[in-house]
Amino acid sequence: MPSVQSFELTYVALNESGTFSEGDTVTGKVTLVLVKEISAQSLHVKAKGDAEVRWSKKTGDRNRTYRASNRYFKLKEFLIGGQDAKETVIPKGVHVYKFSFKIPEGSMPSSFRGSHGKIIYKLEAALARSWKLDRTVEEELKFVSKAYPDIHSLMTPQVGSVKKEMGLFSSGQVHMDVGIDRRAYAPGETVMIVAQINNSSSSDMSPKFSFIQDVVYRASGNTKHESHVIHKVADSSIKAQTQKEVQCAITIPPGQMQTIQNCDIIAVEYHFKVYLDISFAFDPKVLLPVVILPVHFRPGLQPGVTASPYLAEATGGPSISDFPPPTASLGPYPASPNSGGYPGAQRYSVPQPAYSVNPPPMYAFPTNAYPAQPPYMSGGYNNPVPQPQAQYGSPSTSSSSTPVLHPPPSAPTFHPPPSAPAINPSPSPSFNMSAPAPTYNSLSSSLMMNVDFLSQGDEPPPSYSLLFPPSATGNSNAK
Structure with missing residues (x-):
């Protein structure tokens, strides 16, 4: 036994x-x-x-x-x-x-x-x-x-563009701009991907969206790569000589693994892939890398408020978007949350990073449609003290x-130090830090005036000779 x-x-x-x-x-x-x-x-x-x-x-x-x-x-x-x-x-x-x-x-x-x-x-x-x-x-x-890294640096929008000249089986060209409202997301959040597609070719094409996990293993100077498609969405076909805005919502799975960038031998990264499926041609694509944060780092959306990361109106042609056009510049954020932006979008208070997009994208993205960050974002977790x-x-x-x-053997017993003996404080003397200014008598030989002429009643004022007595040398010969 x-x-x-x-x-x-x-x-x-x-x-x-x-x-x-x-x-x-x-x-x-x-x-x-x-x-x-x-x-x-x-x-x-x-x-x-x-x-x-x-x-x-x-x-x-x-x-x-x-x-x-x-x-x-x-x-x-x-x-x-x-x-x-x-x-x-x-x-x-x-x-x-x-x-x-x-x-x-x-x-x-x-x-x-x-x-x-x-x-x-x-x-x-x-x-x-x-x-x-x-x-x-x-x-x-x-x-x-x-x-x-600094969470605020991951809250900026991300834009990618691609342009392709068609080959043997078709003519013309296609241009696509893709954007999302920020670079970091938490499990359970929904990412709105917006693509502006200008199909100036003679071929039809279908936009497709994928959320992909990339894993890299490293050992002895060699690497092993793995790629997993977590979610994939296909949209309807875009006819030739057509311009269209396509929006796709992809939800990060609630239990999705976080991004790992601080391990020497294992790296876990994520990106969104948007490409145009064209028959008998190489597919133009845009890759937008993103960071998956722990749920404790979830950006601070207020309850009932949803950000609107939609594209602005196209600057080079008409748009079929039903959303009002926001400001087209990528400059500082407006002072008012609804100034040049979308209803319900919150103003993000972090200044725009100092970089330029070269060449500039064909379409401009709103800059005031991002949720405000809570002050504790630079911290980590709210684990209570045991x-x-x-x-x-x-x-x-x-x-x-x-x-x-x-009892645990390594837990020491701490005794508080003896308290200091009580000391009866003596009455503290009163100190006057600023001594009163001395009183100066500028007219020692004249009569001191202690009468307020503005506040007196019907009493006549004193005579001039009383205030200024004549000198002993005689009358003045002033002309």
Whole structure:
């Protein structure tokens, strides 16, 4: 009969998604249920994050394997014993050991699993006994990186253009401008792609839209590429000698993997592909790369407000769009949210980046139809601080129905410093920082005037001789 009835590892989630990020604290417990007394060399818990890739390539008659790995952190905590400690006797019953780890700060990629590689963060507990195989149990952590570039730099619109001269089987040319309202999106958001197509050729063509994931694995100076079409939409055909605006809405799947750009051996990127399907000709296409952010970074659309990332009226010809024309310039944003823009669109407060489009696109895009960003966008996650645990009970032998709580050995007890003795403050003297200005008597030899002539009543004013007495030298000879 085995001595260990069960060996379990659990952890406490910090949010509804159960995700962790750089700097978060992972707390949990290891539950050990024994049907009889055992002797153990150690019981420890590890937290670690690793990335690895591996694929094979056949060259002639030989298969060559490429592999690489990265370790981001490894933390270890002993709950019983130590590296070279003596065996410890554990009585039968239910024993609960609590632990706590702080994930290091720094740039680490999000969790990922692919056909040729993976990025995994996990907890692992192991019970080591003499002459016995180690008993292990592990739990995978869902890690979401918050090491992304400045979110505001990703909120600018994105425009692409393509022009194609037709070949042997048709004549004329085709021009297409494609745009979206920004460069970053979160899972669950809907992206409105707007394409202005000027078919000045003799062929019909069909616009098609795709949302594509690109994965790149790297090892030993070699790369392995994968491409997955997540969503694809085809629109109706555009006849020859026709100009048309096409709008396509594509929703990012709610559980879509985030963009990974901070891993040396695995990269995950996304882009929208818009192309014109033309028979017997090379298809002109426009690629718009985008960044998929975690849901916590979702741009701040207000409830009930939808941005309108539609194209403006064409500057070189008529348009069949039903939307009012916004301002055609790519200059500073208007002071009013509805000035030259669309109803319901919010003004974005970040200034336009200093770059020029060369050559300029045929169609202009609105610049005031982007949602305002909340002030906390430069942060990351709102993971609450874990609440303090209750007081642990003292270790003792118990029956299988009453667990024995073992406090984490590495948790130190902090005693507050003694408070300073109370000092009765003496009455503070009153200080007059600005001394009163001295009173100067500019007419010491004359009579001081203390009568307000403007406020007096019917009393006649004093005589001139009273105010200015004659001098002793006699009368003046002024003419």
